[in-house]
Amino acid sequence: MNKKTFLPKQDAIERKWHLIDADGKILGRLAVKISELLRGKNKVFYTNHIDCGDFVVVTNASKIVLTGKKLDQKTYFTYSGYPGGAKLTPYSVLMAKSPEKALFVAVKGMLPKNKLADRQITRLKVFKDDKHTHTAQVVASVK
Incomplete structure (x- = not known):
């Protein structure tokens, strides 16, 4: 048998808009769902080397929850490239x-x-809050 893998054309990919309310959601678990939608892993014709993901609009980012002691212990690291240019920001300040x-x-x-x-x-x-500028595009709402 000669089976061929289906590869979607870039023109044929239909991109949907998903609205996610982040109120009370855990940061890491929400990030997993968002990354799956952006990559297109929820689609039947998903191929890892083709960009077939959707648009994602997230509201209420200020109400995201971090579990355990992550708010105090977890840090955001940036580096300018210069000696002594490392900056550590605790997530309590970042949030x-x-x-x-x-x-x-x-x-x-x-x-x-x-x-x-x-x-x-x-x-x-x-x-940051529940107001966003993409009301015309958003059709689907994700829980």
């Missing part, structure tokens, strides 16, 4: 200052480390 960044970093860490991830992460839209 108070910019909770969108905390979710963005968590999702980005779950995407593949290649050029495909750069295109996929641009389809993630995170908002």
